[in-house]
Amino acid sequence: GIQVEQSPPDLILQEGANSTLRCNFSDSVNNLQWFHQNPWGQLINLFYIPSGTKQNGRLSATTVATERYSLLYISSSQTTDSGVYFCAVAGLNTGGFKTIFGAGTRLFVKA
Amino acid sequence: GAVVSQHPSWVICKSGTSVKIECRSLDFQATTMFWYRQFPKQSLMLMATSNEGSKATYEQGVEKDKFLINHASLTLSTLTVTSAHPEDSSFYICSAPRGRGQPQHFGDGTRLSIL
Numbered sequence: 001g002i003q004v005e006q007s008p009p010d011l012i013l014q015e016g017a018n019s020t021l022r023c024n025f026s027d028s029v030n031n032l033q034w035f036h037q038n039p040w041g042q043l044i045n046l047f048y049i050p051s052g053t054k055q056n057g058r059l060s061a062t063t064v065a066t067e068r069y070s071l072l073y074i075s076s077s078q079t080t081d082s083g084v085y086f087c088a089v090a091g092l093n094t095g096g097f098k099t100i101f102g103a104g105t106r107l108f109v110k111a
Numbered sequence: 112g113a114v115v116s117q118h119p120s121w122v123i124c125k126s127g128t129s130v131k132i133e134c135r136s137l138d139f140q141a142t143t144m145f146w147y148r149q150f151p152k153q154s155l156m157l158m159a160t161s162n163e164g165s166k167a168t169y170e171q172g173v174e175k176d177k178f179l180i181n182h183a184s185l186t187l188s189t190l191t192v193t194s195a196h197p198e199d200s201s202f203y204i205c206s207a208p209r210g211r212g213q214p215q216h217f218g219d220g221t222r223l224s225i226l
Binding site: 030031033035040041042043045048050086088090097098099100101102103104 | 143145147149153154155156157160202204206208211212213214215216217219220222
């Protein structure tokens with residue numbers, strides 16, 4: 001099945017710093033989402049981005065489907081950005097529905 | 112607002128009990144839903160695909176007799192953890208796509224603790 005790798009696994013930032021999280025995937029996808037999991041376990045959908053670039057406030061994401069990677073940018077980080085960020089993909093070869101998660105990037109933003 | 116509702120959000124029960132978790136799509140029909148399990152400090156692992164009107168498809172290593180899935184209608188899938196034991200304690204979360212090539216919508220999860 002499709003493999004999803006996220007990097008870095010852990011990241012510590014000073015408040016106000018910028019960061020880039022990366023997601024590599026092993027096969028063609030027709031669905032890619034970035035999530036932030038809050039301390040209560042809720043998955044907050046950040047972006048649905050199988051290709052192209054999107055921005056939402058301090059966050060933006062870019063997926064280069066032909067090169068099989070996606071990037072999540074966090075600018076001017078805040079302590080509330082802390083948590084785990086997941087990349088999740090649905091591969092074309094799995095019917096385009098079955099969504100597989102990467103291992104996540106655990107982010108801690110220091111005040 | 113939420114488009115996928117999951118209930119209950121928290122369950123604590125004794126070993127040997129069977130526990131049912133419900134997942135509902137609120138404003139769309141979902142012929143397919145997915146069930147995930149997440150252990151502390153780990154990622155979400157896909158357990159099974161729930162198919163309306165047919166048997167669920169389980170991922171390798173997931174016991175189908177332990178985790179019974181019933182997709183009763185186009186808006187409801189249930190996961191029953193049968194004869195639960197402490198090692199079944201985990202965070203269970205469901206999802207449903209609006210359609211092919213559409214984003215997955217996730218429930219808020221169920222935290223299951225077996226004593």
